[in-house]
Every structure is written in C-alpha cells, then in structure tokens.
Amino acid sequence: MAEIRLRGLVKAYPGQKAPAVERVSLDIPDGEFTVLLGPSGCGKTTLLRMVAGLELPTSGQVVIGDRDVTYLPPRERNLSMVFQSYAVFPHRKVRANIGFGLAMRGMPRDEIERKVAWAADLLQLGDFLDRYPAKLSGGQRQRVAVARAIVVDADVLLMDEPLSNLDALLRLGFRAELKKLVSELGTTTLYVTHDQVEALSLGDRVAVMRDGALQQVASPLEVYDTPTNEFVGGFIGSPPMNFLTGAVVNGHVDLGGPMLPTPPALASFAGRTVRLGVRAEAIGLVEESAPGAVPATVEVFEPLGSAVLLTTTVAGQQLKVQAPATFRVQPGETLWLNVPEQHQRWFDPETAMALETRDT
Ligand SMILES: Nc1ncnc2c1ncn2[C@@H]1O[C@H](COP(=O)(O)OP(=O)(O)O)[C@@H](O)[C@H]1O
Ligand SMILES: [Mg+2]
Structure with a gap:
C-alpha cells in the first residue's frame, strides 16, 4: 500500500481553450478512499489517467509511496484500474479474466488458482468461473473487472465510474458491497464519479472538481454541510442547496x-x-x-x-x-x-x- 501525492498537475490538450486539468494538488493518505467528483467533462478521467500513467502531464508530479512515477509506464506503478466500460476479455472465461494480471506477472498456476478463488468468492462469482463474459449480466461483468483489479495486490486502486453502466437497483447494491470490499482490503483508492450521492456514500473524502480545478477536498459531511463555494453547494445534494x-x-x-x-x-x-x-x-x-x-x-x-x-x-x-x-x-x-x-x-x-x- 502507499499514499498518492499529486503536485500541481496540469494537462493541456493541443487546441483546447483551457487545460483539461489545471494545477491539481491532492494528497491521498495510505489506505484512504478518495472520491473525485464533478460534472461530466471537468477533467476527472484525464486526472485519473495521469495517475495511472496512461496520459503524460503537461506539468506537475505524481508520487506514489516514495517514488516519483510521473514518467513511469503504467506497469511500473503497481496499480490496478477499473473502467466504466467493463473492459473484460470476451474470448476468455471469467477465471482467466480474473487471473489475467497474475498470469502476466508469471505467478505459478496453483497460486493464481488460489487468488482467483479468493476474489471470486468476495465478489460472488464462484459459480461463474467457467463462463464467458457474454453469458454474464452487466453487473456480473463489472464484478469480474473489480475482481481482476483486486487480485494483483496493487499499491493503489483506481476506478473510473465503475457503477455508471449498471441499472439503478444494481448500482445501489454493488455500491454498498464495493464500500465494504475496499475498506476490508485497505488499498489506497481514487474513485471517479459524476454522481454526488455515490461520492458521499463511498468516500472517506470527496474532492470536488470543476473545469479542471479542485474546489474542495473534505469529508462527505463537510462538503455537504459547509460547501466552500456556491458551486459545491449547488452540485451536491438533491435538491441542491x-x-x-x-x-x-x-x-x-x-x-x-x-x-x-x-x-x-x-x-x-x-x-x-x-x-x-x-x-x-x-x-x-x-x-x-x-x-x-x-x-x-x-x-x-x-x-x-x-x-x-x-x-x-x-x-x-x-x-x-x-x-x-x-x-x-x-x-x-x-x-x-x-x-x-x-x-x-x-x-x-x-x-x-x-x-x-x-x-x-
Ligand atoms: N485525448 C483528448 N484530446 C483532447 N481533449 C480531450 C482528450 N481527452 C479529454 N479531453 C477533453 O478534456 C476535458 C476533460 O475530459 P475528461 O477528463 O474526460 O472529463 P470527465 O472524465 O470529468 O468527464 C473535456 O473537455 C474533454 O473533451
Ligand atoms: Mg470521465
């Protein structure tokens, strides 16, 4: 496990009027679950991709644990990621999907079996290990993606709107499960969503973003009760402030x-x-x-x-x-x-x- 420190991160895409991410500095302590919340297009995915190493920052620094990883490729950052689109391999069974990252790391087969069984059990996928993803519901497919992310003992877990493709009822159920799971794992987590209810329910802390810039970073109750500006008050809560x-x-x-x-x-x-x-x-x-x-x-x-x-x-x-x-x-x-x-x-x-x- 490890803390994440973001220092003045900027991402400016060529031809864009304003940077997608504008001088974001954020510390996520070891083991903490931080939710990055903001409206669509405010730069959440871009920020997460810079932490993951899928996007190079225009300027600024990404530190994970005691390593400056700003220019390291994703595989050298020891992190795992869950995307909004389930991103499971359609031609591999659930078992091989979950174990994919372990096999890539050359882990012995019996050890992979053991870890896959552990994750499948946690995510209630035990009965589906020999199925292909096409024979799973959306919710089950997303469980496979989460299982694949947690088996690898990463320092850091990154999730980009993992529940947003699920229907409302499933989302509610999976949200509570995910919260329990991540708290048991104790992995430092950065979770992106545009859904303010999800942010309040999941986060130890919520980082509210607008137009590429952080607005407030605080506990869910603090951002709800004492918003730092009218944008945060108006974005969080139903009805808004x-x-x-x-x-x-x-x-x-x-x-x-x-x-x-x-x-x-x-x-x-x-x-x-x-x-x-x-x-x-x-x-x-x-x-x-x-x-x-x-x-x-x-x-x-x-x-x-x-x-x-x-x-x-x-x-x-x-x-x-x-x-x-x-x-x-x-x-x-x-x-x-x-x-x-x-x-x-x-x-x-x-x-x-x-x-x-x-x-x-
Ligand atoms: N590869 C890219 N090239 C140019 N502009 C991009 C690229 N990716 C994202 N953007 C722009 O950056 C802004 C932030 O996008 P994004 O990080 O996906 O926001 P969010 O995840 O909060 O919806 C948007 O204006 C988007 O159009
Ligand atoms: Mg996004």
Whole structure:
C-alpha cells in the first residue's frame, strides 16, 4: 500500500481553450478512499489517467509511496484500474479474466488458482468461473473487472465510474458491497464519479472538481454541510442547496421584504449584498407568530414517499423546502418558515465563495 501525492498537475490538450486539468494538488493518505467528483467533462478521467500513467502531464508530479512515477509506464506503478466500460476479455472465461494480471506477472498456476478463488468468492462469482463474459449480466461483468483489479495486490486502486453502466437497483447494491470490499482490503483508492450521492456514500473524502480545478477536498459531511463555494453547494445534494439573495441592513438581512437577524459574523457586511445558502431539509415549518418567521408561497407540492418536497417562493426567490411525509398543503397557500442559524451558510455573491461565519 502507499499514499498518492499529486503536485500541481496540469494537462493541456493541443487546441483546447483551457487545460483539461489545471494545477491539481491532492494528497491521498495510505489506505484512504478518495472520491473525485464533478460534472461530466471537468477533467476527472484525464486526472485519473495521469495517475495511472496512461496520459503524460503537461506539468506537475505524481508520487506514489516514495517514488516519483510521473514518467513511469503504467506497469511500473503497481496499480490496478477499473473502467466504466467493463473492459473484460470476451474470448476468455471469467477465471482467466480474473487471473489475467497474475498470469502476466508469471505467478505459478496453483497460486493464481488460489487468488482467483479468493476474489471470486468476495465478489460472488464462484459459480461463474467457467463462463464467458457474454453469458454474464452487466453487473456480473463489472464484478469480474473489480475482481481482476483486486487480485494483483496493487499499491493503489483506481476506478473510473465503475457503477455508471449498471441499472439503478444494481448500482445501489454493488455500491454498498464495493464500500465494504475496499475498506476490508485497505488499498489506497481514487474513485471517479459524476454522481454526488455515490461520492458521499463511498468516500472517506470527496474532492470536488470543476473545469479542471479542485474546489474542495473534505469529508462527505463537510462538503455537504459547509460547501466552500456556491458551486459545491449547488452540485451536491438533491435538491441542491437553496440560495437566497439579500441585503445586510440594520442588523438584519433583507430578503426583499422578509427579514432574518444578521449573524454576528456578517456585521462587517453592512450595506452589502450577501447570499444565504440553506438545505431544503434544514428549513423548519413554524407558526406565523414565531419570531423571525419568513412567509413563503407554495408553488409545487411533490410527495417523495419518505418526505414531501415543496417548491416555494420567498419574496419572488425560489426556495425548496423538505417537509415530513405526512405534511399536506395546496399550491397558493402561505407557509411560515424558519432558517435555524446553525444551518445558514453565507456566500459573497461577487466571488460565490463562502463567508467563514462559523469558524470565527
Ligand atoms: N485525448 C483528448 N484530446 C483532447 N481533449 C480531450 C482528450 N481527452 C479529454 N479531453 C477533453 O478534456 C476535458 C476533460 O475530459 P475528461 O477528463 O474526460 O472529463 P470527465 O472524465 O470529468 O468527464 C473535456 O473537455 C474533454 O473533451
Ligand atoms: Mg470521465
């Protein structure tokens, strides 16, 4: 096992306006599971391929353990990789597919048998060892790819959207299995996905990327609760974080009529515009007479089973509110809301960066 250290990695493809990867520095401690999360086209695969050695960086450094591997070919990096497309050999049986990397390394046959049996058992492929991939489901094929990646005792495991070709139910089941498996193996893992739920559920840490650059690297709960900027707040969560624009006046934030008491840390923003970020489930439903109650007009009522999602407007600004499953309301009605101070996250509209109101 080994830690991964990325130093100022840049990848600029010829003819591209902006680099695909822009000065990414990231440390992944030994044994940690880090998820690289971002929208399609933000440079995740390019970054992973530079770690793997499939792509040369324009500048920067890749260090695995105590070796600078930036210019080493993939086979000298002792890593294994799982791709989005299953990439199994169609003309080899499952057994030979899983053992492929071991055979390439010249491992004795009986030892290969033992390791293949071990991986097949972990991935519930024991009954399929003598089948060809064409006779497997998509989920089973991806299990073969994962089994092949884990048998080789690599220092580092790299996975690029391995679940995204599976249907929703299978994805959910395999996600939990993968999490258990990787935590038992303890292999340093870098996992790429555009799916924010997957990122939160799997990662010890989540590295959020946008336009080639890292935005925030933190635990799943930190990126969810305290996004570093509006992009992260808006990308993570379903629904995304709400944003309401207001002006700081006379100890209040004026949301265009409704007033919120200004948190002490916003005092220096008197006279300026700020943006309030708040999660749908953090908003409380209160009586009209409650202190600081904010009126909201219900536009859409959506029962989701486990909860009710309300699309409302507060002085013309849209606000999504999550209410208990049994809550009933009609479009057009007025609700009274409360935004608890501990769930308020404030942003500077000019930079879209969070104002660190909680850490001061
Ligand atoms: N071989 C390549 N040549 C030129 N541009 C590329 C190449 N590979 C990727 N790109 C571009 O780099 C950007 C990042 O791509 P990619 O790393 O695949 O993003 P992601 O995996 O996050 O969807 C995209 O704009 C893509 O079009
Ligand atoms: Mg990709």
